[in-house]
Amino acid sequence: MALDDRKLEVLRAIVEDYVATQEPVGSKALVERHNLRVSPATVRNDMAVLEEEGYIRQPHTSAGRVPTDAGYRLFVDKLSRVKPLSPAERRAIERFLIGAVDLDDVVHRTVRLLAQLTRQVAVVQYPSLSRASVRHFELVPISTTRLMVVMIAETGRVEQRLVDLPGPILADDVTELRRRINEKLVGKRLVDTPPLVEALVEETAPSLRPPMTALSTVLLETLVERTEERIALAGTANLARGGLLDFQGSLRPILEALEEEVILLKLFGEVEPSMTRVRIGDENEIEDLRSASIVATGYGPGSMVVGGMGVLGPTRMDYPGNIATVRAVARYVGDLLGQS
Amino acid sequence: MALDDRKLEVLRAIVEDYVATQEPVGSKALVERHNLRVSPATVRNDMAVLEEEGYIRQPHTSAGRVPTDAGYRLFVDKLSRVKPLSPAERRAIERFLIGAVDLDDVVHRTVRLLAQLTRQVAVVQYPSLSRASVRHFELVPISTTRLMVVMIAETGRVEQRLVDLPGPILADDVTELRRRINEKLVGKRLVDTPPLVEALVEETAPSLRPPMTALSTVLLETLVERTEERIALAGTANLARGGLLDFQGSLRPILEALEEEVILLKLFGEVEPSMTRVRIGDENEIEDLRSASIVATGYGPGSMVVGGMGVLGPTRMDYPGNIATVRAVARYVGDLLGQS
DNA sequence: GACTGGCACTCGCAAAGTGGGAGTGCCAAG
């Protein structure tokens, strides 16, 4: 059965009121607050239909209605326009990010900013190396058998590792290795590098084989393994705001999930280019997050995506507002990365 | 008035029972569970005295007694021996830390380990640079007017920064600068370096003055400003364990305080060498943490202190156990740092 | 003087009872 316009309007009103008040909303209050031009009785009939279709439900007989996860989903997909940000918010974003001194600082500020603006838990993935490309490699001799490998990515992110060589090495050989590595890898996207590293070893003259082999192991680790593991988090205190009415009583499972970086990466790292993903309640695969919703989006310079960011909160959240904020912040940070 | 031995014994029993059960403890239950060799009535008299002295209190008339912050303090100072760790715990510590690949990983694992063993919120300060000494400086040319400065500290921590030079620079000059910087700074403790950097600039030949001046600014920043700001946190989910009986109802202020790195650094960073500090409830200067206790200690290779670590939980916590665990982990991590 | 058993008293808490009110579903009429 198709829902006519008024029924959709009723659903929207229910969602908006419930999000605002946190209380089940009844037919009478609805007609009063929104100027639906019909009587409560009519609204009740519409509600009955909406309930049958699974978009709303009553917590108890003879209480008001509350949106279901499906109801929120419909609301997000069809019934809400993305709220434009207020000038005050735009200014807040700029002011907050403008003083950032390095990449860590950008991420740090971003996550706090998001938490503050949305009043939810905010998550920002550090710019992932795998989708970015290599700007420069450096080898620094620490001792005769030890090198430090430093990689600088286009995003400005820097990774370093120590390598123990199988035997002493000459300064000239270090220079040679550095030259060869840069020649082969600079400008390439990190995801594409592993086969190149393999080739690099094979093309190396026998005299330099042993150190190059040792290096290649570490290069692969740096390039691939540790590549998207870091996450910044802020605003957990916001979880405790709703007086435990959200999250059916216990913050425990939520806090636990938030401590698992693997989970966060799955939620906020798997983002498609220029898409904002909204995951509502039950739609979450993670058991512990069935009472939470997530708004996530990718960010990066231009149209490139180098990481994800977003917010997490109760299913009863201000979707249009949060979506707008997350998008705006993501775009701003993306531009920032593009500049450097 | 001096408290005789039995009264102290009663206090110890109250603390232990209350920590275990989370419920006010009465005179009858006390004599049953601990073999005090007196009657409930006697215990009641002792309790009356203890209450008068401010070590315990009753939540309501005719309820059992609960330790006050002063009671816990007395318990920690005089009445508890540090529990030796169980072999299982020792093994857990080793197993958990043994696979760590780099400094970040060590800190990461440590904080999770602490959270797991104590079932409290754990905090670990990254090894502070300021108390460690410089192992090596490296200058890496990125372009003709841009250098990357990399500093490696004795603790294995690496910091890097980009520097824009006032004009193009030759490779040989970079080498010269590198040599001079290392000559002057290697082996010095970071806190002692600022005047040395000043001197360095003054001793520089006029031709190299401009780049050295640019460098010195960044060196000072790296050496001083950003020097002890990082903190790792784990186990916040443990806060939600006590069913909100701890922390008088709201986790909010606690979570908020935990998000302020400045606060955490104050709490866990200001540690004296080889001391375990216990801060109980009211003793905390931070308003929001008046219902929490903190056990913190320093750690580092040998007798050096390069950072702090510890746990935070409800005042009703297992002090002897937590103190023992924090100390053991700190010592283990310190040894680990000493090796590399 | 220190300890003990007895006893009256206090008071929080949980279970049970209660009234009010918000909200519903249905129906007959417009």
Next chain:
DNA sequence: CTTGGCACTCCCACTTTGCGAGTGCCAGTC
């Protein structure tokens, strides 16, 4: 299709009640 009316449901906040744990005090004992 919409509307006003009406009977009905049932949650919630409030009060009542009884119970029991725990206390403080006192008089008696060692």
